[in-house]
Amino acid sequence: MTFSRQILIGLAGGILTGLFFGERAAALDWAADGFVKLLQMMVLPYITVSIVASLGSLRSADLRRLGLRVAAVIGGLSVVALSLAFLIPLTFPRVQNASFFSSSLVESRPAFDFVSLYIPANPFNSLANNVVPAVVLFSLILGVALSGVEHRERLLEVLGVVRAAISRATRFVTRLTPYGLFAIAANTAGTLSVEQLSRLQIYLVAYVAMALLVSLWVLPGLVAALTPIRARDVLGESHASLITAFIAGDLFIVLPGLMRASETLLGRLGSGEDEAGQLPEVIVPASFNFPHTGKLLSLSFVLFAGWFADALVPLSDYPQLALAGFVTFFGSLNAAVPFLLDQFRIPADTFQLFLATGVINSRVGSLVAAVHTLTVALLVSCAVTGRLQWRRGPILSYAGLTAAFLVVIIGGTRLLFATGLSQEYSKDKVLASMQLLHEPVAATVSRTPLPAPAADLSPLPAILERKMLRVGYLPDALPYAFFNQSGDLVGFDVELAHRLARELGVTLAFVPVDRTTMAEQLAAGYCDLVMSGVLVTTDRAREILFSDSYLDETIALIVPDEQRGQFDSWDAIRDRGGLTIGVSNVPYYVTKLRGLLPRAVFEVHESIETMFGPSATHADALAMPAERGSAWTLMHPAYSVVVPGPAPIRVPLAYPIGRRDEQLARFVNTWIGLKRKDGTLDEAYKHWILGQDVVARQPRWSIVRNVLHWAE
Numbered sequence: 001m002t003f004s005r006q007i008l009i010g011l012a013g014g015i016l017t018g019l020f021f022g023e024r025a026a027a028l029d030w031a032a033d034g035f036v037k038l039l040q041m042m043v044l045p046y047i048t049v050s051i052v053a054s055l056g057s058l059r060s061a062d063l064r065r066l067g068l069r070v071a072a073v074i075g076g077l078s079v080v081a082l083s084l085a086f087l088i089p090l091t092f093p094r095v096q097n098a099s100f101f102s103s104s105l106v107e108s109r110p111a112f113d114f115v116s117l118y119i120p121a122n123p124f125n126s127l128a129n130n131v132v133p134a135v136v137l138f139s140l141i142l143g144v145a146l147s148g149v150e151h152r153e154r155l156l157e158v159l160g161v162v163r164a165a166i167s168r169a170t171r172f173v174t175r176l177t178p179y180g181l182f183a184i185a186a187n188t189a190g191t192l193s194v195e196q197l198s199r200l201q202i203y204l205v206a207y208v209a210m211a212l213l214v215s216l217w218v219l220p221g222l223v224a225a226l227t228p229i230r231a232r233d234v235l236g237e238s239h240a241s242l243i244t245a246f247i248a249g250d251l252f253i254v255l256p257g258l259m260r261a262s263e264t265l266l267g268r269l270g271s272g273e274d275e276a277g278q279l280p281e282v283i284v285p286a287s288f289n290f291p292h293t294g295k296l297l298s299l300s301f302v303l304f305a306g307w308f309a310d311a312l313v314p315l316s317d318y319p320q321l322a323l324a325g326f327v328t329f330f331g332s333l334n335a336a337v338p339f340l341l342d343q344f345r346i347p348a349d350t351f352q353l354f355l356a357t358g359v360i361n362s363r364v365g366s367l368v369a370a371v372h373t374l375t376v377a378l379l380v381s382c383a384v385t386g387r388l389q390w391r392r393g394p395i396l397s398y399a400g401l402t403a404a405f406l407v408v409i410i411g412g413t414r415l416l417f418a419t420g421l422s423q424e425y426s427k428d429k430v431l432a433s434m435q436l437l438h439e440p441v442a443a444t445v446s447r448t449p450l451p452a453p454a455a456d457l458s459p460l461p462a463i464l465e466r467k468m469l470r471v472g473y474l475p476d477a478l479p480y481a482f483f484n485q486s487g488d489l490v491g492f493d494v495e496l497a498h499r500l501a502r503e504l505g506v507t508l509a510f511v512p513v514d515r516t517t518m519a520e521q522l523a524a525g526y527c528d529l530v531m532s533g534v535l536v537t538t539d540r541a542r543e544i545l546f547s548d549s550y551l552d553e554t555i556a557l558i559v560p561d562e563q564r565g566q567f568d569s570w571d572a573i574r575d576r577g578g579l580t581i582g583v584s585n586v587p588y589y590v591t592k593l594r595g596l597l598p599r600a601v602f603e604v605h606e607s608i609e610t611m612f613g614p615s616a617t618h619a620d621a622l623a624m625p626a627e628r629g630s631a632w633t634l635m636h637p638a639y640s641v642v643v644p645g646p647a648p649i650r651v652p653l654a655y656p657i658g659r660r661d662e663q664l665a666r667f668v669n670t671w672i673g674l675k676r677k678d679g680t681l682d683e684a685y686k687h688w689i690l691g692q693d694v695v696a697r698q699p700r701w702s703i704v705r706n707v708l709h710w711a712e
Helices: 003-056 060-091 114-118 123-128 132-147 153-174 177-191 194-226 231-248 252-267 273-278 280-287 293-297 300-308 315-328 333-343 348-384 392-419 427-432 459-466 492-504 518-523 538-543 561-567 570-575 587-596 626-635 662-677 680-689 703-707
Strands: 443-445 468-473 507-512 551-560 580-584 601-605 621-625 639-642 650-653
Touching: 003 132, 003 153, 003 177, 003 231, 003 252, 003 280, 003 703, 060 132, 060 194, 060 280, 060 293, 060 300, 060 315, 060 348, 060 392, 114 132, 123 132, 132 280, 153 252, 177 231, 194 231, 194 293, 194 300, 194 348, 194 392, 231 252, 231 348, 252 280, 252 348, 280 348, 293 348, 300 315, 300 333, 300 348, 315 333, 333 348, 427 626, 459 468, 459 662, 468 492, 468 518, 492 507, 492 662, 492 680, 518 538, 538 587, 551 561, 551 626, 561 570, 561 639, 580 587, 587 601, 621 626, 626 639, 662 680
Parallel strands: 443 507, 468 507, 580 601, 580 621
Antiparallel strands: 551 621, 551 639, 551 650
C-alpha cells in the first residue's frame, strides 16, 4: 500500500471513529498531542542546521541576490493575499450582534513586542522556548557570517552530517503520520461542536471557500504560469504535508516535508538542479517568519467583525488596514486581531467570535500557509536559477481563470446566504430564557410594594423565627435581578438570595424597592436586605448599612456601534465638547461623571429602560457599568459598551442591610467570604455576567448514542 493511501485511510478512519464514538473519541487526545510533539521535536534543530549550512556554503553575491528575490516574491504574494481578503466582504449580508460582558473590555492589551520576538538576547533560550522567529534570525546571521569564513568546509561537512541525521529521524517520525492523523481526526470529529459554530457560518463559508481557491488554484496556478512546474505536480508532490498541516492545524511541523517536496520538484527541471535544490533549505524556514497568505486572509475577519457589529470599515481605510495587518501579523493572530479591532473602532467583544472560528480556520489557514511556503520556495529558487519566465499566454490564461473562479465563489456564496444560510439575531432571546443554576427554595415574588411587617426583633432573629427571608430587588437591575420570559425572577443576586435562604433553612419573599426611597424602606423594616446589584456610594453609605463588597463594576459608556471609536478615552470625549449623556438617578454616579466630563449635559433617568427609549434617542451616550451595560446591549444590539481609558474606574457592589442591623451585617459578611472561597460567587459570575453555558449543552451527536442507542 502506498504511503498516500495509508494517510487517506488513517484520515478517513479517524473521522469515522470520531463520528461513531462522539465525545468518547477524546480518549485519543494523548495520541494526537504526542504525534504533534514528535514532529515539533525535529523541526527547530532541522531549521537551525539547514539555514546555517545552506547560507554558509553561498557566496556574498549569491546571498544578496537571494535576499532581493525572496523580498520580491513575498511582497507580490502579500499583495495577492490582501486583495483576496478584501474581496471576502462582498459575500456578507447584514446582521446585528451583541454579547455578554467580557473581561477584555477592561483589560489593557499587551503591546506587540516586535524586538523580543525577532532579536534573541539569548538564542539558547529562544531554542528552548520555541521562539521560531528569533531562532531563524540567529541562524541567518550565523549562516551569513559563516559564508565569509576561511576553511569553513570542515564545519559545513559536520553540519551536513548532522542535517542528514535529523532528516533521517524526521522521515522515521513521518512514517507515523497515518496513525497520528487517525488520532487527530478522531478527536476532532468526535468533539467538534457544530452548534458552537452555527452563528459563524457566514464567515466560515466565505473564508473556507476563498482559502480553498487560494490553496488549490491561485498559488499552484501562479507557479505553473511563471515556471515550468505544473500546478498538479505542486499539489501531488506535497499532498502528504498539506494533509498533515490541514488536519493538525500547524504549519511548523510540516516544514521539513515542504523542503523535501520543493527540492524534488526543482530537481526535475534539469540544469541548475544542484544549486536550486539547496535553496529551499534556506527559503522555507526564512519565509516562515513573514505573514503568509493564510494569515493575511484572516484580515478579512476584521472586516467581518465590523460588518457583524454595524461598524463597517470604510474603503478609504483599507490601505491602512493592509499595512497595519501585515506588520502586526508577524506575531500571534490572537494578539494582532484585538489590536486591529481596537484600531478600527470595532467592538472588542467580536474577538470572541474570532476565537470560535479557530476550530475550522486554523486548519484551513494552515493548509493555505503550507501551499504559500511551497510557492515561495519554488518561485524564489526558479528566479535565482533563471527558470522564472514572464510568458504572456500562460499569465493571461491564469488571470482569466482566477477571475472566473472568483466570480463563481463570490456569486455562489451570496446566493447561498440569500436563499438558505441566514444569520438571525437571538441573543435577546437567550437572555430572556435564562434560568437559575440551582434548584430554588420556595419563594414568593411581589411586583408591587407591600406594607412593612411588624418586627420587634432585630432582622436576623426575626428571619429565623418567621422562617422567611425578605429580599428587596430593583425591577430593572439586569443582569442582577430581572424577569425572564417565563415571568420568573432570576439574575446574579437572585441566584445568591436562593443560596442564602437555603443555607439559613428559610423560604424567600422578594419585594420591589425604589432607588430613591431605599434608605427609608430599609429603616422601616420593609425588607431584611436588598440583593439587586446596588452600587455603594458615599451618599448611600451615610444612610444605609452595607455588607462587604462582593463584586466590582466598571464605569462605561453605551454608544451606537458606529461611534464606538469616538469614546475610547476620557480625553477624546472631553475634546468633543458638550455632549448629552443619559445616566441613572444615582447622585454619586452623576457627580463622578461630571468630574470626568465637566462640559457634558446629563439627562437623569429613573429607569434604565427609559434610557434606551425614544425619549432618550438624542443622547450621545448612556452611562452605566460595563457589566450591566453589556446585558442591556443584548436587548438593544445597535449599541456597544466602551470602557474609556487610560485606566478603568471601578465601583463596588454590596448588599444594603435592613434597619442598620450590625448582627445581620456580620452574618452576611461572613457568608460572602464563604461563598467567595467555595466558588459560588465565581460560578454565578461566569453564568450571569459572562454568559457562559447559558444555553444547555447537548451531548455531541454520535452513532453509538443517537443511532445505535448503546449509550446515554
